[in-house]
Amino acid sequence: MAGDGPAVLLLHSSVCDRRMWDGQWDALREAGYRVVRCDFRGFGETPCADAPYSNLTDLEELLDELGIDRVSLVGSSFGGNMATQFAALHPERVHSLTLLCPGSSLHEPSADLVAWGEREEELIESGRLDEAVELNVDTWLGPDADEAARAKVRLMQRNAFELQLAPEEEVQPTTIEVDVRNAVAPALVFGGRHDVDDFRRIAADVAALLPNAEHRELPWAGHLPALERPAEVSELLIAHLAEVWKA
Template identity: 45%
Template structure:
């Protein structure tokens, strides 16, 4: 198995940043700048994102890929920070090796604790139609409009557009192995967890955040009234401070 493309910066306690499904490791740049004084920050590109290619072969899971990277880097204990789909990967990874995870920070998390709402189902339908028609530019526009909140600067919107357009290029045009999942057992996740959700996010993610806080043994909810789905890109410095507090 190939090691994920990644950045490994700084020294000290290890913090792992797992990107959202509309992004790659570039989404965390401001957070890295805030964390590196005093932390070793590892941020991977999952398969089919950024500079990690999709390849033919046996099925894989993103959580096992990240764990293999951390083993390769000699990171025995670490804090996990995940955004959206990256938070779901973090939950899988923390379930697999809870004794190695010191803290969890989940931003606008995806998890199987709530039913998708009509707005999310409508988004999936429209995106699927556009991708099927080969209109990847309009599908990218749709993702930016859906997931980037009102406080984002224009350069952040442009970055999300570039990241998502690259993801489509990877995932739509490449013959590749199928990804799978590891089980999530919230009762095993006894480490302190910070769950963050934005006031402008889709109802599904708001409900998911509240359900996770109710289900996790030691969790706190942070609600950001200004945020959409990607607070780390919408107000990068404010979110960086929040992440720094969350990882300790």
Template identity: 35%
Template sequence: MPHPFTLDIDGVTFAGLEAGEGVPVVFLHAGVCDSRMWQSQIEAVAAAGYWGVAYDRRGFGQTVSPDESFSHLEDLEAVLEALGIHAAVVVGASRGGALAIDFALASPERVAGLVLVGTSVTGAKAPHFPPDVMRIVNAMEAVEESGDIDAINAVEAHAWLDGPLSESGRVKGDVRTLFHAMNGAILRKPQLTREEPGESAVDEVGGIGAPTLLVAGDLDFPHIIHRHDDLSEDIENAFAAVIEGTAHLPSLERPDLFNPLLLEFLDALIGDETNPD
């Protein structure tokens, strides 16, 4: 099981999970989750001879921060420094994927490889939604205005966990319970109002030189699937996979399908240098 840790850095207490030893694999969570979304992946990479690390960004999970000016990219750099990690394979989902891209562009020498799952890209234009998807977007906006946290959580679970065009409640059991716990904690946290926006990466992704694994679920929002396709063409050393029957969080929904992809990528990237057995 992953072990919890905390890091006190300049008045912020970052919380996270880690397990294993060896080449670091750093996991960056989605904007509707926290580090707990990666528990299965941390266990899998630790068992394979790597060091799996995930932390809660400001505004998420167990991390505690004052409402002050901050940058998620600078926070990532500070967390890695505190953990003694110079270079790593970086795995990011959704907004965590956008942060992984930002880090790869800012510090390419520190990124041995990238895994981007249903990724966002900093500076991307607002998407144009087809009418059938627009209905769920309108529902999300309406319930957000109501301020009813439980209702917001339910609608966001439909959109991001089930998929916007899927039946509400498609994903059941422990995965749904964990999603509600993670997203509910985010919705109940005090808002941080002074985040410094990152520089647009939309026109820079072609400069990523690190080997990159792109993963998307075929039930995700159409614009995210299209972005996945575009990135597979824009990033020279990219490998793309679609996990059928999953939505925005395929690593959480189907770790039995995602984890082998991740481990195969790591083995191809790092190879026998780290795992001589």
């Protein structure tokens, strides 16, 4: 947590952890925001749960503990899905949404994405974690990602695999039924032209479903634009936040 001003909570992709926002952290703080980033359970420095839990309840408790009544949510992929669901569950607490290649619980995965997941699972179960990591790095970073970005994703994904494989028994998060059409906060939904087809469709579908959303496709982006062009994404985030907090 850093800075003063309106609160902005950054929610990471399931390929990464809170460190994926290193490239936006200082820019958001210097732009006058109180910036918060967290690790979901099983990522970064947060171990897996040993009892039933909900990611959405975790976010609610985090904001309560920090004394944040109203927040702008910025979410990447999985974090974008969590941001959308939280905004639908607690519309009074969310001032705006900025979603970068978001996931969606409503999306029916294509045969290609299912096959990709099966390949990842096969590599993990056979102990070939290095290959599973490289599969993720190669799939989710677009052509503008430099070697530093690839190294960072490699580090974060490897850490997530190790954390998630550590418990003897896996505890899955509790699902809370949410109608995302209740997420009335102004939303800007970015897709990436170089992202996999499923997530390009999800970005458009989420924007169409939300009652107050705009969809933009970034012509240069893969699935993790915050890591691919950090400075440009900082400018996009700051511009949207300035617009919604001014309104």
